[in-house]
Amino acid sequence: MRPAMRVLRLQGFPIFRQLQLEERLMHKTDENWCIFNNGTSPPTIVMGVSGSPEELLDVDAVSRDGIPVVRRFSGGGTVIVDEDTLFVTLICSRKAIPSLELFPRTILKWTGELYKNVFWDNPDFTVHEQDYAFGQTKIAGNAESISKDRWLHHTSFLWDYSPPRMAYLTIPRRAPAYRLGRSHGDFICKLKDYLSYREELAELLEDALGRHFFLERTRLEDVDEEEYKHRTQFVELLRSPI
């Protein structure tokens, strides 16, 4: 019998609130979840748990333009997200997939197979190191949070992106080998060049998830708002002295 998974589809939900919601669902429930958010507002920079603004951002430009910066609870790199970012988050209990050992590579292998079914008609879909890619270009960044009995895997797909906004991010010191020093524009591709419409990603994903889970649509207002001490917080930036 397939385990149940609650599916939450959001539209333009602020990423800070989404991350805090995910953190709460990961740590305060034992249910399985799929969260799909079609875009976010305002444009926001999101760093991993150990991200350093001075290393990863053009701090002066970010401060000058008032771009919010969030440090999330999961690992991984830095992204800038906006109305053209599609978010997919999976939160699962160990017992949902008992054969899955809860380590980053094994989880990515499982989700990689899931997304291979999502992008079934694109033979170039692959997993490069820890990225989802079409051929040699990255289609999505992802990150994980793993506890003893639960795991979370969240992914941000670029339906489209704004090169000026990308310029807020520096090329990270630690980059996957297949990046080969390429600029953001040469390294990343746009999902709109591969899918017909934005909601198609959610529909394909639900088809793929339905093979493993019994899906139950859920509304945001039906999700419990339990108290939780979040690690996800806004970051205050210090501009360099003039």
Add this chain to the structure above:
Amino acid sequence: MALRSMAAQAATILRIRCQPHLAQALAIPLARGFATTVPIPQDLKFLESHEWVKVESGTGTVGISDHAQHELGDVVFADLPEIGSSVTKGKNFGVVESVKACSDIYSPVSGEVIEVNEEVKQTPALVNKNAFGEGWLIKVKMSNVSDLDGLMDPAAYEEHVKSGGH
């Protein structure tokens, strides 16, 4: 010593000025690349979640296993508790970050944190290099010796790993 020599030769080939701290920095990834199965020290006890404890005179030294570091990948950050804080057996006391993932780490024993491995905080790759030795994470003044009951001995932990770690 052999790894330091190899790193020095690599640095020469790559035309890098070989200062001792750079040679050491190169040695750590080289050590990881040449790592083989590490024997499990026989004086450790384990949680199912792959943390170990070594008890000496009522103090437990805690770390993660070599299997865990291998499965996590390159450890890039360790968030550890403050000295003086309390930890509880089976409860989360910190996280290690490995490239794209944050993984909770659990304490095999209860008590007060009396030491935190500052070298690991500075150089998280030490966890990969020597998970059972210099990659230790915290030291705990144990509040209850019976916490060791129910922990796995090395043979049981090895079986646990072979069976897929469940």
